Amino acid sequence: xxxxxxVAIVTGGAKGIxxxxxxxxxxxxxxxxxxxxxxxEEAEGLLAAIGDGFLxxxxxxxxxxxxxxxxxxxxxxxxxxxxxxxAGVAIDIDMLRMKIEQFDAQRAAARGAWYLTKRVLxxxxxxxxxxxxxxxxxxxxxxxxxxxxxYAMEKAALDALTKSLCRELKGREILVNSVAPGFIxxxxxxxxxxxxxxxxxxxxxxxxxxxxxxxxxxxxxxxxSGSYITGTVVHVNGGMYGG
Numbered sequence: 001x002x003x004x005x006x007v008a009i010v011t012g013g014a015k016g017i018x019x020x021x022x023x024x025x026x027x028x029x030x031x032x033x034x035x036x037x038x039x040x041e042e043a044e045g046l047l048a049a050i051g052d053g054f055l056x057x058x059x060x061x062x063x064x065x066x067x068x069x070x071x072x073x074x075x076x077x078x079x080x081x082x083x084x085x086x087a088g089v090a091i092d093i094d095m096l097r098m099k100i101e102q103f104d105a106q107r108a109a110a111r112g113a114w115y116l117t118k119r120v121l122x123x124x125x126x127x128x129x130x131x132x133x134x135x136x137x138x139x140x141x142x143x144x145x146x147x148x149x150x151y152a153m154e155k156a157a158l159d160a161l162t163k164s165l166c167r168e169l170k171g172r173e174i175l176v177n178s179v180a181p182g183f184i185x186x187x188x189x190x191x192x193x194x195x196x197x198x199x200x201x202x203x204x205x206x207x208x209x210x211x212x213x214x215x216x217x218x219x220x221x222x223x224x225s226g227s228y229i230t231g232t233v234v235h236v237n238g239g240m241y242g243g
Contacts, residue, residue: 012087060112166231182237205239
């Protein structure tokens, strides 16, 4: 097993930060599994661009689909060395107007990351006594943000998962860390009104949005190096929050 090419799985891997992580890890020599829910065309294009990888269609809010994904995974690889929990959903609405169904849809993202991590640990990493789990959280999980209470709760939960799982894996060579991006130039932030973007930029010491590749570089470091870093949240936000 040690002689085989290492494998990384990236959820939400077809676009934005996830796609940047796929390209970064592929460039570092990993064979990458691209998890996606609805962005099939983007996922296929990314796979064609990196060459060595495979597609894993899955809605992480659906536990049955995660189980089905692992049946597909058995046919693709005998190992998973890195799991990047990047997939998420942002339902932006203030607390008084948000409906229970919307809150539950947001909460399902954290549940999916928890269950996927559990399956990867049990099926691959614990047997190998080796692995890297990297959770993509967010600066708003630390600062809060009006109109994003459930999203901020979800991202804070990922950091709590990082810190708690690190302790549960005591004595094993499985590292668990979070990367908490600030405001990154993606499709999501591109939809913000100009006045909102200007307000955000005013609070960033570097004076600009981050690039997905700048987040992916940190993910790549944690995936292949950083052998004495675990249970940590790495902030990538241009100085707007220091942790």
